[in-house]
Amino acid sequence: MNPGMSTAASLAAPREPAWGAVFAMTLGVFGLVTAEFLPASLLTPMADSLGVTEGVAGQAVTATAAVALVTSLLIAAATRTIDRRRVLLAFSVLLVASNLAVAFAPNLTMLLTGRVVLGVALGGFWTMATATAMRLVPTAMVPRALSIIFSGVAVATIAAAPLGSYFGHLIGWRNVFLIAAGLGGLALLSQAATLPSMPPSGTTRLRTLIDVLRRPTVGLGMFATILVFTGHFAFFTYLRPFLEQVAGVGVNGLSAILLGYGVANFVGTSLAGRVLEHRLRPMLIAMPALMVVLGIALVALGRAPLLDAVLVALWGMAFGGVPVAWSTWVTRTVPDEAEERRRADRRGDPARDRDRRGGGRRRVRRERRGRRVRRRGGRAGRRGRDDRHGCAEARGSGVISGVVGGRPDRVGASGRPRMCVSRAAARAPRAPSSPGYTDRGRD
Incomplete structure (x- = not known):
């Protein structure tokens, strides 16, 4: 058998959908997002237990985000020769190890180490989630599979923070992370039982990342993305201390506000798909601008709990569309660099990308002028x-x-x-x- 033909066949979409594997991926996404959001709802008791300030304890979120960013950029090239099933299972193992390390952390150093491990799992899993879905179900069913996988994000966004705050008050923050470790273990077992073998394409190189970042507007767009997400997580991480110390909100009120944030975030994500189809560029500007206004209003008027709840919910709705918007922007800016289905004959053509994004009308005018010239020449x-x-x-x-x-x-x-x-x-x-x-x- 021709090795090239066997590799191509292994990368092709399957004839029968592997829905069990899709739901296992969903459980993995839910576990990752839950672990990511827990420190924001447990920051005050974590800081008290470790004997550090809330600002220092908040670095648990910073460490996770920074490592996830670097991992998402490098993981495809670093694992290009490893079966995708093994890579995904390794990320789930890291998820369990991270939660256990945080739950038993005797000091801040061990806690940050556990959060760094979570960053590796988070960045790597998100990088491969879409490409994996494309290999688990037939092409026509990919949108349905993606909607199922990313529903884990919606559920975790709504439930993780308020439930973490509530149960942290009842059973302690360390036990909450033990529960999160149990969720990760359940995801690991389900993935081990359902994920098929997925040989790598072996085509991803570090040079590919460099070439993409050198394309017009890509580097600037990625920098803007980093700024928006950094601002959001800085806001969300220290939301609990702000509400407790400035607005005087108790545990029950805090859980209710975080629940409102999660529901509004889900609504914003749901509405973004329809709006962004025709209004991508205005929304890329409007959503961060609205977040700036809401953040300033919360600082200036944050002593009223009811008003705080409204402002936090609006922030959640505004941010809900940000990941969808930037993901859409990436797919339109670099559509030829999907990890598993890359077309080499179309790679690295900035002129084509610029023409596709903003030069459609100019192209039509050029074609009309060309036809007139050809008719005259005839x-x-x-x-x-x-x-x-x-x-x-x-x-x-x-x-x-x-x-x-x-x-x-x-x-x-x-x-x-x-x-x-x-x-x-x-x-x-x-x-x-x-x-x-x-x-x-x-x-």
């Missing part, structure tokens, strides 16, 4: 340009086509096609320029 006998008038240079062939076609009125006195002479010259009396012309004129 009348003259061949396509070209005149030195002064932008017309055909094939003067001799224009004379021949006028003579043979019996249309002497299309030839000017200078031997050029009439379309290439001025109006005054065209109206001037024509002198016979060749015997053939005189003969046909007399006929």
Whole structure:
């Protein structure tokens, strides 16, 4: 058997959907997002237990986000020769190990180590989730599979923070992370039982990342993405201390506000798909701008718990569309660099990408002008340009086509096609320029 053919066949979409594997991926997503959001709802008791300030304890979120960013950029190239099933199972193992390390952390160093491990799992799993879905179900069912997988994000966004805050008050924050470790273990077992073998494509290189970042607007867009997500997580991480110390919100009120944030975030994500289809660029600007306004309003007017609940919910709705918007922007900006289905003949063409994004109208105008020029060139006998008038240079062939076609009125006195002479010259009396012309004129 041809090895190239076997590899291509293994990368093709399956004939039968592996829905069990899809739901196992969903459980993995739920476990990852739950572990990611827990410190925001448990920051105060975590800081008290470890004997550090809330600002220092908040670095648990910073460490996770920073490592996840780096991992998402490098993991595809680093694991290009490893079966995707093994890679995904390794990420689930890291998820369990991270939660256990945090639950038993005796000091801040061990806690940050556990959160760094979570960052590796988070960045790697998100990088491969879409490409994995494309290999688990037939092509026509990919949207349905993705909606199922990412529903884990919606459920975790709604439930993780409020339930973490509530149960942290009842059973302690360490036991909450033990429960999260149990969720990760359940995801690991389900993935081990359902995920099929998925040989790698072996085509991803670090050079691919560099080439993509060098494309026009890609680097700037990625920098803007980092700023937006950094601002959001800085806001969300320290939301509990702010509400407790400034607004005087208790545990029950805090859980209710976080629940409102999660529901509003889900609504924002759901509405974003429809709006972004036709309003991508305005929404990329409007959503971060709205988040800035809401953050300033919360700081200025944050002593009223009811108003705080409204502002936090609006923030959640505004941020709900941000991941969808930037993901859509990426797919439109670099559509040729999907991890498993890359087309080498279309790689690295910034001109095509710019034309696709913003030059459609200009392209249509150019094509229309080209058609007009070709029609004019056809009348003259061949396509070209005149030195002064932008017309055909094939003067001799224009004379021949006028003579043979019996249309002497299309030839000017200078031997050029009439379309290439001025109006005054065209109206001037024509002198016979060749015997053939005189003969046909007399006929």
